[in-house]
Structures are given as C-alpha cells and as structure tokens.
Amino acid sequence: MHPILRDRRTLALYLLAWLAPGLMLAALLATTAKASWTGAVCFSLPAMVVYAFMSLSAWYVCRAFPLQGTNLAKTLSSLFFAALLSSALWFLACFAWASGLEWMEPGLAPRERYQDSLPLLASFGVGLFLIAAAVHYLIESLESGRRTERNALELRVLARDAELRALRAQIDPHFLFNSLNSISALTSTDSAAARTMTLMLADFLRLSMNYGALDVIRLEQEIGLVLRFLDIEKVRFGNRLTVKTEIAEGTLSAQVPPLLLQPLVENAVNHGIAGLPEGGLLLLRTEMHGASLRITIRNPVDPQRINPRGTGKGLHIVRQRLERMYGSGGSLDIQETGGDFVALLTLPIHS
C-alpha cells in the first residue's frame, strides 16, 4: 500500500504541505495574470489538491527505480518524463477547472488568463512532481531501513530458536536412557565393552554440543558425528542394525549446517529399524549434482506401523532450518514406497 495513503494523519499532513505551493501559485497568478485574489485562490487551491493526489504516483516511479542499484541517468530521465506527463495532465485538468469556474461564476477567473499562464503552470507541475518524488524517495529509504532492522531482528530470534531446538533435538532422551541402560547391562557382563560404550557416548555428546554452536561445519564432520551415533545404536540393536555408506569424493569438504543429518538418521533408526524385528540396512549416500549436494538416507520401515507421536517433528525442523539458510535453494524430499523410506536432502553449495 502507498505509504502516504496508509493512514489519515499522514495524508492530512501531506495535503497540508501542498497548501504552501497552492498559495504561492495563487499569489503568482494574482500578480502576473492580474486575476482577482479570490479568483486566484478559488482556482489554485483545488488545482493543488488534485495535483497532490496525482503526485502520489511518484511513489511507483520510486519503486520501479530505486536509488541504489540502478542507472542514475535512467532514473532521472524516467522521473523527468513522469513529471512532464503528470504536469501535462494536470494542465488539462486546470483548464477544465478554469472553464468550470467561469461557468459557475462568470468573471471570477477569466479562462484566457490561465491559458496564458501555461509556462508558469507547467514549471510548477514539473517542479512539484520532482519534489514529491524526492519526498517519496526519502520515505522509502526510511521505511526500508526500518524493514531491514526488523528483518535482522526476526532472523536473530529465529536463529536463537533453531539453536535451542537443535540443542534439544540433538540429545534424544530415548536414545540417551537406552544407551545408559546398555552400559548398565554391559558393566557386569563385559566391562571393557561398557567402557567403550561410555566413551562413544561421551564423544558423541561432546561433538554434537561443539558442532551445535557453529554456523556451518564440513560434511565430513557431520558424517563423523552421525556414524558415532550409529555405532552407539549398533551396541543397542546388535545385528539388527547394519550401516552402509556411499560417500562421493569431493562432498566431504562441503560446508553444511551442523546437526542437519542427525535428526534424519535418528528418525531412520527410531521409526524405521527399531520397528522391525529383523532390523535392516541403513544407507547413507552423498553425491554432487551440479551445484548442489545430495544426501540420501534410506531405511526399511514396517508398512503396518502406526505413526508414533513426534514423527514428522524432526522433519519439520530440518525443513525450517533449510528454508532459513537457503530460502528455496535447499529441500528435503520424503518418499515411502512399500517398506522403504527415503529422505533426500538437497543443499546448494557455495564454493
């Protein structure tokens, strides 16, 4: 919406500001065209009100030709052309108004005198339009400043939010307590394995906390984290969980947001492998596809499963993070066919 038409107060102020040129025009007409003061005022003020509204169109020129990033000559010539055009239209309106006045009150403002004032009216029209354009540019720059500030604030809030969620998501209580239970079971039967499991768990927790505090990490780091997670889950699930990786060379150094894969792999285990008595194979594949990085996570699922609470929450968070980081450039596609669940993550790569 037009910034001046947005509320009545601004519009009133704007029209009030046009009183000055209106009175100025009346004074000029009264002296140069020798019109009566009453006639000049009766002619000028309504004409100015009309022109005030016509000049609101300067905003569209301002928007089409922002000061930054466009050719200055082109902007100026367009502005000047718009000024000429609106001033010509205004002149026609003035002429009609003068005729109207004469018809209503003959002799109050003889029409011929205004026709003689063409140069005066035209220069008024062009000048005022250009001033209006300058005012609009000013408003626009003030507003865009405010917009940028608000956007920055919003982004900061969202980033904080994502960070908190990621922190909460990275330590899945179910995973943590089950792992601790495995350790508790191992302490009496295989104390060396219990120690190894403790160290793996500590390693995983420490790394995910470290990575979670960063903006981006190398894909190699993320995959390292995910494999540590899977190693821990292998202790729990025994031979029910098999992991296969197909990592394309050159993908490992790609910069990715931290802990983006982690929730997807967790889903694959919790809602896929864990629901199958015989378990299954979890495949993790990375490849370059043009300027984007593709990561596939595939796992079997029980087609008869009921979707437990909380499914889809992890996916939702991943999608939200993608959108904030890459806009429409990143995506997460989910496919389920038969007993196969595939999550395909696509990230743009900026080298």
Added chain:
Amino acid sequence: MRLGNSNMRAIIVDDEDLARGIVREFLAPYPDVEVVAECSNGFDAVKAIAELKPDLVFLDIQMPKLNGFEVLDLLDVKPRVIFVTAYDSYAIKAFEVNAIDYLLKPFSRDRFEKALLRGTAPGGDGPPDAISNLIRTTRSLNPPLERILVRDGSRVHVIPAPMVDYIEAQDDYVSIHSGGKKYLKLERLAELETALDAKRFVRIHRSHIINIERLVRLETYAKESRIVVLNDGTKLPVSRSGYEKLKELL
C-alpha cells in the same frame, strides 16, 4: 533369596538383547523365579504369554510390531506385569493415572527388587481392572485408534481402521468385518466406539458400528424402521439415535 513358597515363571519382553540381559542378571539371585521365555517383539510376546501363561511378565513399551500396551490388549487373561521403559512420557502418564509401578531404564538393583517384591506379592497386582484401565488410558491419550488388533490362537491380525467395514456386538465379543473376513475380539462395542475415529465410524444401532465410507444408501420402510446398505450388500438396522448421528455426519 526366595520370594514365596511356589516357583514363579517369568517372561522377559524387550527388543534389545542387553536390556533383557540386565533383567536376567537381576533375577539371578532368585532361584524360585524361572525365566521361561524371552521375546524381542510384540508378536512373539503375545504368543509366548498366551501359550505359557507366566506368573510375571517384564514388559518393554516401545517394541517392533506391537507396543507393550497392544500386547496386553490382545491377551484375554492379563498377566501380572512389571513395565520397563526408557523414556515415554505418554506411557508414564498412563502409569501414573492408574497408579501402576514401572521401571525406568537404567534402573538399580534395589529399585528392581522393590518392583519385583511388589509385583509378586499376593494381591500385589493392584485393583483387578488395573490393566484394562491402563489400556483405556493409553488409548485416550493417543486418539484415534489407527488399527485394531485381533488374536486368533497364536496369530495376530492387524486391521488398519480404514479397512474395517463394520463391527457387530456378539455377547462379550465384537465381530470385526473387513474385506469379507470376520475377526472376533473380546471387547465391548461401546469401548471400541469411543476409541475409534468418530468422523469415520458411527454407531448406528445398539449392536452395530459402521465405517461411513462403506455406506451406499439409507432405506426407510416405516417411520421408525430404517436400514443401511453397505457396498458389499450388507444390510444393517438403524436405530433412531443412530439415524440422528448419520444425518449429522452426512
């Protein structure tokens, strides 16, 4: 250590080897508790409990195929149960509501023994309807019912709710009709009615619930005599209140 005069037979149900191992380990000092079976998924658990009729079951909640509550739902004779879970806020809420003891993984030997003593004490399985109430609570915490489970001997049938055509009350049982087949389940029709999705399933009569998507037409014979015809040709009577409910949904 002995728990009582007679020997007790126990079944351990958990999908993780190590988790079953720790229960076995903590049971070792009790020679009068004999572990007669270990199960790693819900189907096996239903079969083993129904066949072996143990005195006590250590039951995990989150398992492949059937969760712990579904296992209990399928058993006509509910065993004494000690629930074991790592983290499941819904399950824990259901236990709290019904004042049922449970073990949180990882648990200490002391805590385990406390649960064992409580679980094996005469009359220690709490109020007689505790398990049935627990199943009802978990259903109400997780509506609507997405699948109906029916046991047929040691076989478990999983019927997804949308596949159900209609359900008929038969004494203490309900007969679930789906795709031309009929499954009997020990359950009250009213209970099933509250658990099912009310947007899809309508109780049209004291003894019938239909899947509204199977409805072909409603025929009126007299003022208070109406029947519905389902897409497989089944004709079922409609009561006055059933007619009101149907009108509301259609």
